[in-house]
Amino acid sequence: MSATQATLVPRITLNNGALIPQLGFGVFQVPNVETEAAVSAALEAGYRSIDTAAIYGNEEGVGRALAASGIARDELFITSKLWNSDQGTATTAAAFELSLEKLGLEALDLYLIHWPAPATDLYLESWEALEGIAASGRSRAIGVSNFLPTQLERIIALGGTVPAVNQVELHPALQQAETVAFNRAHGIATEAWSPLAQGAMLSNPVIARLAEEIGRTPAQVILRWHLQQGRIVIPKSVTPARIAENLAVFDFELPAAALAEVDALDVAAGAGRVGPHPAEFNG
Numbered sequence: 001m002s003a004t005q006a007t008l009v010p011r012i013t014l015n016n017g018a019l020i021p022q023l024g025f026g027v028f029q030v031p032n033v034e035t036e037a038a039v040s041a042a043l044e045a046g047y048r049s050i051d052t053a054a055i056y057g058n059e060e061g062v063g064r065a066l067a068a069s070g071i072a073r074d075e076l077f078i079t080s081k082l083w084n085s086d087q088g089t090a091t092t093a094a095a096f097e098l099s100l101e102k103l104g105l106e107a108l109d110l111y112l113i114h115w116p117a118p119a120t121d122l123y124l125e126s127w128e129a130l131e132g133i134a135a136s137g138r139s140r141a142i143g144v145s146n147f148l149p150t151q152l153e154r155i156i157a158l159g160g161t162v163p164a165v166n167q168v169e170l171h172p173a174l175q176q177a178e179t180v181a182f183n184r185a186h187g188i189a190t191e192a193w194s195p196l197a198q199g200a201m202l203s204n205p206v207i208a209r210l211a212e213e214i215g216r217t218p219a220q221v222i223l224r225w226h227l228q229q230g231r232i233v234i235p236k237s238v239t240p241a242r243i244a245e246n247l248a249v250f251d252f253e254l255p256a257a258a259l260a261e262v263d264a265l266d267v268a269a270g271a272g273r274v275g276p277h278p279a280e281f282n283g
């Protein structure tokens with residue numbers, strides 16, 4: 001079952017050639033002691049990509065699940081993130097080592113700067129530290145999270161590595177057209193965090209009606225909408241039935257009319273946001 005489901009998840013080719021599963025498993029707000037069980041359930045269901053972060057405090061739980069799974073390392077795609085207070089040259093290197101140690105891994109697949117944190121304005125030197133990590137082979141790819149186009153422009157202007165991924169809040173109520181277009185124009189893959197708006201979009205009447213018409217669940221309708229636009233998604237659940245449900249989205253497609261109905265749910269002026277705004281959030 002799990003191996004079969006895993007093979008159904010398409011891989012997206014990042015700008016350095018690394019392959020990332022288009023659908024992964026997020027663990028924000030999962031307590032460390034509960035994380036091993038949640039990640040084990042996800043791996044058993046067929047997920048092979050796990051998204052964690054130092055600030056989540058659950059890298060050890062993720063690591064325990066990975067070790068217990070017996071799944072070959074090269075079948076897994078593990079992402080972690082540099083927290084805001086660790087930005088800077090030496091601190092980035094130390095934070096990365098600690099994440100690796102907690103995860104029990106020799107290398108990550110993707111390491112992200114978690115937020116631009118404009119108040120300290122350290123993300124350019126942090127980016128150069130990530131480039132060093134990538135050059136050492138200890139992260140197959142590097143990227144950013146919550147970066148606005150103006151902030152990405154400054155990274156690109158350094159003339160070095162273009163981020164492979166920009167992980168941003170993205171769901172039907174916050175579609176981030178400008179950031180998505182910028183990412184696409186620069187070969188940066190867009191990864192949607194809170195793809196279900198932390199559950200808030202599941203009771204939306206349009207989503208509920210489409211789910212009824214198609215014979216799928218609201219979460220599956222939203223995840224298909226993301227996938228059919230080529231985005232990477234990382235839904236989170238600690239509920240085994242939902243973990244399986246969220247992965248069972250590769251045997252149907254939304255018709256164009258349904259995609260357009262979901263597109264129309266975007267809320268003007270970014271007012272559908274459920275998380276912090278990157279221009280203001282410093283952690």
Ligand SMILES: NC(=O)C1=CN([C@@H]2O[C@H](COP(=O)(O)OP(=O)(O)OC[C@H]3O[C@@H](n4cnc5c(N)ncnc54)[C@H](OP(=O)(O)O)[C@@H]3O)[C@@H](O)[C@H]2O)C=CC1
Nearest residue numbers: 026027028193194195196197198199219235236237238239
């Ligand atoms: N880079 C960044 O700044 C951020 C990154 N992230 C990443 O993105 C991941 C996903 O985002 P997250 O904020 O967790 O929110 P999601 O949009 O994934 O929603 C998670 C919520 O939806 C519920 N849920 C999940 N699946 C279903 C389902 N099929 N039916 C009904 N309810 C469901 C979960 O409940 P339950 O668990 O109880 O089943 C949980 O309450 C995070 O876990 C994290 O890895 C998130 C925020 C910021």
Ligand SMILES: O=C(O)C(=O)[C@@H](O)[C@H](O)C(=O)CO
Nearest residue numbers: 028029053055114115275276
């Ligand atoms: O979950 C994450 O990855 C985040 O960075 C945010 O959710 C953030 O930590 C937050 O919730 C601040 O209120």
